[in-house]
Amino acid sequence: MVLLQDRVEAAPPPVPARPSYWTLRRRDELAGWLFVAPQLIGIVAFVLIPLVLVVWYSLHEWNVLAGTFGFVGAGNYQALADDPRLWPALRATGLFSVGLVVLNLSLALFLAVLLNQKLRGTVFFRTLFFSPVVVTLVAWTIVWSFLLQDNGGVNGLLDSIGINGPNWLRGDTTAMISVIVVQLFKGVGLNMVLFLAALQGVPAELYEAARIDGASAWARFRRVTVPLISPTILLTSILTIVGSLQVFAQIAVLTQGGPGTSTTVLVYYLYQQAFQFHHFGYGATISLLLFVIVLALTVLQWRMRKRWVFHES
Template structure:
């Protein structure tokens, strides 16, 4: 006697079919991560244990020699110092200016949409084109010094003076990407309930206290997001340094990524360059993890 059709147990249960469908949809993304993220990370670590000379076609295992050389590199402290200075300057000026612009542009005024577009437009401009234009402006006989000469000021050679080169690179990068963070802050500000400000005004709270007690806590998730994006981006800066200063004068603007490029592709030290890449990955991972852990203290919805 055959079992009724409705009583037969299917080989795939509903939960198993849903899980299989989910894995199939996620498979392209997982394959991309494995192929373009995990595999390159593993290869970089493997290369860091070797001395690879592409010109001589040699690939010799050296163990931890590259890491020992990393600790003894006399240039590395200056490189890390320049990287930290660039990162700190970019984060402070970018986030501060973006938040200020967002607060000012979060007003219902005529033409405010056009003003927002003007501030955001540098984000969509080609990075190299933007940097080249600023390179001409910051030359000793460029546009910036030309405008200063009109008021009797003899401007410095912005990109060739140790005291101004790093500041110039930071300013160029701030103006390039401040519009992105500004838009993110604008979206966060527009999500703050107006009733809270009305209640604060009734209680007599001044504007600064409203900003500190209402605005900042409620947009703190966006502050965390923009800080992570900006810090990671600042640690990966390359094109601006390569076009504007080539790491000079001296090593005053030689950040870690540009130093990695020099060691790998100019001096053909692929093993040591891979070791620097491992160091960069560790720094980015530690900073991101630290910010993520601090969210419980500073992010409103995580407290």
């Protein structure tokens, strides 16, 4: 018994277990990375890699039909600076963007204020104005291409009241106006819904206090409504500007960039160079110019928000 007791007392102390690598913190980090992994993979695969490839292609002259792919360095950028058709394309892009953004935001805000009232039929009209948003863009544009023809539905309606309408898609001025109006009716419902959501978040007590102080309806709109929905105005303006700079299907279906180059916006000019003339390197250079324009306008709006967006400092 004594020897057994001595052996038990002389036994070495147990070795402490090594801590597990998968601690609670590491498991939480892994779960977080797994949740964001699909988005990260999408950004890398569909944004970063294509952007790098576009930069690489812009340094080459690539003609698929001829089977040539040669390094030209800054040759495409020099050709872009000397291109006489670039400035008309930028001008058409600017006209379309300014016209669409001003009309879209103004009409969407007007409709939102109107349909925010407690009146009969507002639900029907909300659905009516939003329904074009869910219609396929190409189908919507094809229908309008028939309506805007010389003998189409629009001129037929004007003829019924004694007005001889023009050939909307064949005039330098009317073609651009037609494209803007078609896109305006297609997308105004989305901004209207966003403005409606913002208007319904404005406290009614502020309107009541302004009314008691003697503020008119316009003063209440300018001093109460606009500041409180200014974050939504910023969001809709960024989305509308970026969307207007990327317009393509409407131009391709309605005017094919004509008459002349009056509606040849930058994206359609890119399409012509890359997929009609097969100058993919030059097309990649134009796409980088478009990327820089979109990025610059978005950053400018974001930095200027501190001057007019409520609660920003």
